Amino acid sequence: MLGQSQAFSGFSVDDLDKARRFYGEVLGLQVQETGSGEMRMLILELGSGAQVFVYPKEQHAPATFTVLNFPVDDIEAAVGELQRRGVTLERYPGFDHDEQGVVRGDGEGPAAIAWFTDPAGNVLSLLQEN
CATH class of the missing domain: 3.10.180.10 (2,3-Dihydroxybiphenyl 1,2-Dioxygenase, domain 1)
Incomplete structure (x- = not known):
């Protein structure tokens, strides 16, 4: 059913500005910021054309995986x-x-x-x- 979907992954961070600097400057990924206020998020562009959404979460808990x-x-x-x-x-x-x-x-x-x-x-x- 969803085999042709343009699926994407996402995960949370506690500080979007630190995440933007890390993923863009340290890792060298192409990073776009979108939205505003509570809907502000980052889009990480991966070499394969895939995108990963990174969003702020007030009570963020780091992924254990x-x-x-x-x-x-x-x-x-x-x-x-x-x-x-x-x-x-x-x-x-x-x-x-x-x-x-x-x-x-x-x-x-x-x-x-x-x-x-x-x-x-x-x-x-x-x-x-x-």
């Missing part, structure tokens, strides 16, 4: 660039992180993954496929 995954060809280079831009990688118990904070795959799933958060605490990742 990954809300955006960014595939990269060279995870070491991408991690290095994020760190140069002030981003700290997350290290989760139960995963074997290398010195950069990257978790290497075991042949199943992505070859490598690294997690980080936006200013609102939402989890994002870099993924390098096999």
